[in-house]
Amino acid sequence: ALGAVSSTTATRAFGTSAMRATEAQKESIASFMSAFEAVKPSTMDNPSTPSAFMKPLPEVPATPPAKLTLNFYVPHNIEFDGAEVDQVQVPATSGDMGVLPGHVPTVVQMRPGVVAVTLNDKEVQKYFVSSGFAFVHADSTTDICAVEAVPVEQLDAEAVKKGLADYQAKLVNAKDDYEKASAQIGIEVCGAMNSALGN
Amino acid sequence: MASNGFQRTSALLRTLRNSNVTSAPVTFTPSGTRSVSLQIVQQRMKSVGNIQKITAAMKMVAASRLKGAQTRMEKSRGLVVPLIRMLGDLPGIVTDTTMVVPVSSDKGLCGGINTTVVKYSKVVAGLEPKTTMTIVGEKARAQLGKGNSDKVNGTIVDLSKIPMTFATASMVADTILAEGAQKHQIVFNKFQSVISFRPTVATVYSSDEYEKAAEAGQIKFDEYEMEGPERSEFLLDLAEFNMGVVMYNALLENSTSELGSRMQSMENSTKNAKDMLGKLTLLYNRTRQASITTELIEIISGASALEAKK
Numbered sequence: 222a223l224g225a226v227s228s229t230t231a232t233r234a235f236g237t238s239a240m241r242a243t244e245a246q247k248e249s250i251a252s253f254m255s256a257f258e259a260v261k262p263s264t265m266d267n268p269s270t271p272s273a274f275m276k277p278l279p280e281v282p283a284t285p286p287a288k289l290t291l292n293f294y295v296p297h298n299i300e301f302d303g304a305e306v307d308q309v310q311v312p313a314t315s316g317d318m319g320v321l322p323g324h325v326p327t328v329v330q331m332r333p334g335v336v337a338v339t340l341n342d343k344e345v346q347k348y349f350v351s352s353g354f355a356f357v358h359a360d361s362t363t364d365i366c367a368v369e370a371v372p373v374e375q376l377d378a379e380a381v382k383k384g385l386a387d388y389q390a391k392l393v394n395a396k397d398d399y400e401k402a403s404a405q406i407g408i409e410v411c412g413a414m415n416s417a418l419g420n
Numbered sequence: 421m422a423s424n425g426f427q428r429t430s431a432l433l434r435t436l437r438n439s440n441v442t443s444a445p446v447t448f449t450p451s452g453t454r455s456v457s458l459q460i461v462q463q464r465m466k467s468v469g470n471i472q473k474i475t476a477a478m479k480m481v482a483a484s485r486l487k488g489a490q491t492r493m494e495k496s497r498g499l500v501v502p503l504i505r506m507l508g509d510l511p512g513i514v515t516d517t518t519m520v521v522p523v524s525s526d527k528g529l530c531g532g533i534n535t536t537v538v539k540y541s542k543v544v545a546g547l548e549p550k551t552t553m554t555i556v557g558e559k560a561r562a563q564l565g566k567g568n569s570d571k572v573n574g575t576i577v578d579l580s581k582i583p584m585t586f587a588t589a590s591m592v593a594d595t596i597l598a599e600g601a602q603k604h605q606i607v608f609n610k611f612q613s614v615i616s617f618r619p620t621v622a623t624v625y626s627s628d629e630y631e632k633a634a635e636a637g638q639i640k641f642d643e644y645e646m647e648g649p650e651r652s653e654f655l656l657d658l659a660e661f662n663m664g665v666v667m668y669n670a671l672l673e674n675s676t677s678e679l680g681s682r683m684q685s686m687e688n689s690t691k692n693a694k695d696m697l698g699k700l701t702l703l704y705n706r707t708r709q710a711s712i713t714t715e716l717i718e719i720i721s722g723a724s725a726l727e728a729k730k
Contacts, residue, residue, distance in 0.1 A: 245510065245638040252512035253621075261543045268540055269610065269620045271666075272509035275501055292502060296586035296668050299498035313647040328506070328641070330648030330657065354661065356506055356644070364502030366661070368586065 246272060281360045285323025291338065293348075293365040300348065300370060301338070309363055310337040311355045312413075322361040329355040333413040335373060336365060347373040349417050351410060378418050385411035428464070458711060461704045468700060472693035478529065479686035486614065486679040492584075493611060493672040500669050503662045507630060508639040511605065511623040517552070519573070519601035520545045522564065523608035523674045524557030526580045531681035533609045533617055533674075534559035540619045541607045545571060554596050556671070573599050579671065589668035597663055602626045604663070608670040609677035615684060617677040622670060624663045627656040 254267050261267075291309060293301040309320045312334025318327075331353045338346045353367035388407030395401040522541035524534040538560050545551045545568070553568065555561045555575045564572065576592055596604060604624045609617040625633070631652065634641040641655070648654055 245636075246508050249508075249510035249512035249638070256512070256547050257543060260546050265539065265543070266619075268544075268607070269618050270509050270511055271500060271620065271622050272504055274497075274610070275504060278505070292498070294498035294502065296496055296499055296589075296665065297492065298495050302498060314649070315647050318647060325645055326643060327645040327647055328654065328658075330654060354658065356502055358505075364505070366499055366502055366665075 243278075279360055279362075286361050287322065288361075289320065289322050290360075290362045291365070292362065293336070293338070293367070293370070295353075295367050295370045298370075304340075307339045307341060309339070309365070310335075311365065312336065312350070313355075320355075320357050320363055324357050324361070324363075326359045327355075327357045329357070331355055331365075331367065333410040335413075335417045336367070336370070347417070349373050349376060349414055373417050376414055376418055378420070381411055381414045381418065382420075385415060458704070458707050461700060461707055465697060465700045465704060468693050468696050472690055472697060475686045475689040475693060479683050479690060482679045482682040482686065486676065486683065489672070489676040489679055490611070493669075493676045496669045496672050499665050503658075503665055506639070506641065507625075507658065507662055508633065509623065510625075510633065510638060511621060513603065513623075513625070513629065513633065513638075514548065515602040515625070515629060517550050517601045518545075518548050518603045518605065519596065519599060520551060520553045521596060521604060521606040522553065522555055522557070522560040523606060523670050524555075524560035525675065525678040526558040526577060527678075528559060529682060529685060530678045531685040533677055533681045535563070536617075536619050537607050537609060537674075538563045540621070542568070544605050544607060544621060552599065552601065554599065556592065557674075580675070584668075584671055584675065586664065586668050589671055590664040592671070593660070593663040593667045596667070597626075597660060600626075602629050606666060606670050608674045610673050611676040611680065614680040617681065620673075622666050624666055625659065627652065627659040630655045630659055 250270055250272070253270075257267060288305040289308060291301045291304045291306045293299075293304075307321075311318050311320065311329055312332050313329045314332045317334070318329060331350055333351055334349070336348045336350050338348070340346060348367075348370045349372075350365075350367035351369035353365070355366070356364040358364070385408065388404050388411055392401065392404035392408060395404050520541050522537045524537050528534075534557070541553070541560070541564070545553060551571060552573045553564065553571045554573050555564055556577075556579065558577045561575045561577060574595065576595060579588065579592070582588060602625060606622045606624070608620060608622070610620040612618050630639065630641070633639045634655070646654055649657070
C-alpha cells in the first residue's frame with residue numbers, strides 16, 4: 222500500500238515537470254517568433270520549428286501500464302515506432318539493464334552490445350547496436366537511439382573474428398593516439414559482436 | 421540560359437504585334453512592310469524545342485530520384501523526436517554567440533527554395549548582434565557571400581556529390597561544433613509534399629547551455645537517473661549526437677525539397693516551352709506564307725509588266 226502511494230506521488234511529480242518543460246518550450250518558441258516578427262519584412266511568414274511536426278505526448282498514467290511502449294530508431298531506419306512490448310534489455314556502459322513498465326525515468330548511454338526486445342512471452346528479438354542512448358520516460362515510453370543496429374542473425378561470425386584479429390594487429394602497430402583509439406574502438410565493437418554471437 | 425531564350429523569343433513576338441523596331445535583322449519587302457527573317461524564327465524554334473526536351477528530361481530525373489529520397493528522409497525523421505523530447509525545442513534562449521547554418525542545394529534550377537532559406541537566415545542572423553554563419557550548399561554561398569562575408573565562418577559544398585550517410589552528417593556536425601558557438605540555428609526546407617516546403621529553424625545548443633537549461637527546468641534532464649558518464653560528459657555527448665541527428669535530417673529534408681521543387685519548376689518550364697513553340701510555329705507558318713505570297717506577287721507583276729511592254 223505504501224509502495225503504491227509513493228509511486229503515484231512520484232508519477233504526479235514527473236507529470237508536473239513534464240508540463241513545466243512543455244510550458245518552457247512554448248514560451249521559448251513564442252519569444253523567438255516575436256523577436257523574428259520585429260525584424261522580418263512584412264510579407265514573410267514565420268518559420269516553423271521541429272516540435273511543430275511532433276505528435277503531442279501522451280498523459281502520464283497514474284499506475285504503470287501493462288506494456289512498455291518502445292521506440293527504437295537509427296538514423297537510417299525506424300525499427301520500432303510505438304510498439305507495445307513486455308520488456309527491453311539495453312547494454313548500458315555501466316552494465317546490462319532491463320526495462321519493465323513503471324521503470325524509474327532514466328537516461329542511458331549504451332556501449333556496443335545487444336538490445337533484446339521481448340515482444341511477448343515467446344518472441345525475443347535481438348539487435349546488435351554500435352552505441353547510442355536510451356531514454357526511459359515516466360509514462361513507460363522507452364526511446365532507444367542507436368547509431369547503428371543490426372539483427373544479431375545478420376552478423377557474420379567469420380567476418381567478426383577476422384575483424385577482431387585485424388584491430389588487434391592495428392593496436393600493436395599504432396603510431397599515434399588517434400590510431401590507438403580507433404583500434405581500441407574496433408576491438409571493443411568486434412569483441413561485443415563476438416559475445417553477441419555466443420563465442 | 422533558359423529564361424534568356426524565352427525573353428528573346430517573346431520580345432520577337434511582341435515586335436511582330438506592335439511593329440516596333442527590333443534587334444532581330446529585319447528585311448523590307450517590295451511593298452514596304454517589315455517582316456522577320458524565316459531563318460531567325462527557325463533558329464528560335466529549334467532552341468525552344470531543345471529547351472523543352474531538356475527540361476522534360478530534368479523533370480523525369482528529379483521525379484525518379486524523389487521517391488527514394490523521400491523514403492530515406494521519412495526514416496530519418498524518427499530519431500529527431502526522442503531528442504526533442506529530451507533536449508527540447510527552445511529557439512528563444514539568448515546566448516552570447518550564435519551561429520546560423522543555412523542549408524541549401526549545390527545545383528540550381530530548383531525554384532525558390534534556396535532564396536527562401538537565405539531570406540530566413542538573414543532575418544535570424546539579424547536577431548542577435550554576435551552572429552556567425554556556416555553555409556551549407558553552393559547556392560546559399562553564392563547569395564550570402566556578397567553582403568555578409570564578415571559573418572561567414574566557413575562553407576560546406578559538394579555534399580550532393582557523395583552519398584548522404586549519418587557519417588557524412590556527423591562530419592558536417594563536427595565542423596559546425598568546432599567553431600564553438602553556444603547556439604546553432606539550422607535553417608532548412610522541411611518537405612511537406614511534392615509542391616509544399618516549409619522553412620524550418622532547428623536549434624541545437626552547446627552542452628554548457630543545455631546544462632543551464634536543465635538547471636533552470638527548461639528541459640527535464642535532471643529529473644532522470646543517469647546510467648553512464650557523469651552529467652557534463654553525458655550532456656556533451658548528447659549535444660553532439662543531437663547535432664549529428666538534426667543535420668542528417670535537415671540535409672535529407674532539404675535535398676528532398678530540392679527534388680520536389682526542381683520537378684515543379686521543370687514542369688513549368690516544359691509547359692512554357694511548349695506554349696512558346698506553338699506560338700513560334702504559327703509565326704513561322706505566317707512568315708513562310710507571306711514570303712511565298714510576296715514571291716508570287718513579284719513573279720506575276722514582273723510577267724504582267726513584260727506582257728504590257730509587248
